[in-house]
Amino acid sequence: MRHLINALRQCALIGSLAFSTSGAAAPMYQVLIGSYTSEGNSEGIYRMQFDAERGHLDPQPLQVIRSHNPSWLTLDLNRNRLYAANENGPGHPDPVGRVSAFMIAASSGRLSPLAQQITLGDEPTHLALSRDGRFLFVSNYGSRANPGGSLAVVPTAKDGTLMPVTQIATHKASEQHPERQQSAHVHSAVISPDGKTLFVSDLGADRIFVYRYDPSNAERPLTPADPAVITLPDGSGPRHLAFSPDGLQAYATLELSAQVVRFDHVDGSLVQRQLVNLAEDGDASRHSPGAIHPSPDGRFLYVSDRAETNRILVYAVDDNGMLREIQQRDSEGREPREFAIDPSGRFMLIANQKSDALVVLERDPDTGLLGDTLQSLPMGRPSDVKFIDRTQSGG
Numbered sequence: 001m002r003h004l005i006n007a008l009r010q011c012a013l014i015g016s017l018a019f020s021t022s023g024a025a026a027p028m029y030q031v032l033i034g035s036y037t038s039e040g041n042s043e044g045i046y047r048m049q050f051d052a053e054r055g056h057l058d059p060q061p062l063q064v065i066r067s068h069n070p071s072w073l074t075l076d077l078n079r080n081r082l083y084a085a086n087e088n089g090p091g092h093p094d095p096v097g098r099v100s101a102f103m104i105a106a107s108s109g110r111l112s113p114l115a116q117q118i119t120l121g122d123e124p125t126h127l128a129l130s131r132d133g134r135f136l137f138v139s140n141y142g143s144r145a146n147p148g149g150s151l152a153v154v155p156t157a158k159d160g161t162l163m164p165v166t167q168i169a170t171h172k173a174s175e176q177h178p179e180r181q182q183s184a185h186v187h188s189a190v191i192s193p194d195g196k197t198l199f200v201s202d203l204g205a206d207r208i209f210v211y212r213y214d215p216s217n218a219e220r221p222l223t224p225a226d227p228a229v230i231t232l233p234d235g236s237g238p239r240h241l242a243f244s245p246d247g248l249q250a251y252a253t254l255e256l257s258a259q260v261v262r263f264d265h266v267d268g269s270l271v272q273r274q275l276v277n278l279a280e281d282g283d284a285s286r287h288s289p290g291a292i293h294p295s296p297d298g299r300f301l302y303v304s305d306r307a308e309t310n311r312i313l314v315y316a317v318d319d320n321g322m323l324r325e326i327q328q329r330d331s332e333g334r335e336p337r338e339f340a341i342d343p344s345g346r347f348m349l350i351a352n353q354k355s356d357a358l359v360v361l362e363r364d365p366d367t368g369l370l371g372d373t374l375q376s377l378p379m380g381r382p383s384d385v386k387f388i389d390r391t392q393s394g395g
Contacts, residue, residue, distance in 0.1 A: 042380030131195030148183025300368035
């Protein structure tokens with residue numbers, strides 16, 4: 001009975017997100033698109049309307065927020081906030097890495113700028129929010145070998161203000177790759193489902209660093225865990241990490257070795273269970289795994305593979321957690337940097353960065369397979385996709 005009640009509550013919440021210009025109920029959702037503005041014709045963050053009956057994005061944005069390189073977006077719908085990583089650095093129109101905060105109007109979804117803060121690092125490429133909403137964990141990729149990348153901790157205030165960076169963490173590079181691993185390059189930081197642990201993927205170090213989160217220490221909320229590192233193959237280049245919906249599994253893309261690794265999530269740490277090779281021909285240079293997301297029901301895992309392949313890989317997750325490839329689907333563009341499944345589960349929206357397009361694919365929720373291409377919408381250098389789904393919380 002409890003499961004039935006929860007399901008009915010979720011249906012009611014999803015229904016509350018529907019908008020209709022005709023006054024009748026319609027499966028309309030709002031979606032936010034992050035982008036790169038330092039090249040191409042993008043202006044910043046785009047708020048758009050998605051028709052989940054037809055699988056169609058309205059070409060006319062509801063709103064455009066001008067912002068420098070807002071390449072990654074993180075939502076905090078409990079507090080009606082949006083945070084954007086401004087992936088700036090030397091050579092860009094704005095050479096300073098920043099994070100920006102916006103208020104989301106609960107009734108309309110309209111965005112209003114709140115605050116901005118520097119991240120004390122170059123090219124902040126990823127943001128994660130603590131489960132209590134008190135801190136942002138910023139991944140400064142730092143493309144230059146000197147000083148390289150770092151993890152920055154930015155406190156947030158109840159009024160939306162972003163406080164100055166209160167903690168910086170740096171790592172030692174593995175130096176395996178002659179160009180991309182001569183210094184640390186923090187690519188993502190992901191909080192555990194219970195909110196107690198932060199897993200930091202450093203592409204330059206071939207490690208996932210593990211930190212315990214203690215909000216009672218406002219100056220230094222992160223301390224190294226025991227064990228403090230998850231060691232990965234030399235030259236593998238960990239990029240992004242995602243947890244299964246039940247929190248028992250975690251998955252990571254290894255960008256340089258063209259692999260996906262599956263972990264058991266045990267006692268606040270990760271235990272490697274499976275390593276999947278994406279390069280069937282053995283040539284990892286033709287591949288570049290990037291985004292990784294499980295389906296909402298946890299039965300399938302999706303991975304974008306860029307470089308020469310430009311595809312979405314689909315894996316079925318069996319009862320023991322093992323990954324089994326069931327599909328390779330062309331992304332219908334170049335450099336599928338990010339993607340998202342819409343709240344109905346029937347469509348996938350792909351940000352094909354280097355072909356300047358958003359692509360909508362059909363998705364079968366039962367089989368997990370991706371189907372026909374329904375739309376390809378021109379968009380300058382799209383880099384991230386976030387549906388405003390109030391049945392989900394946090395970033």
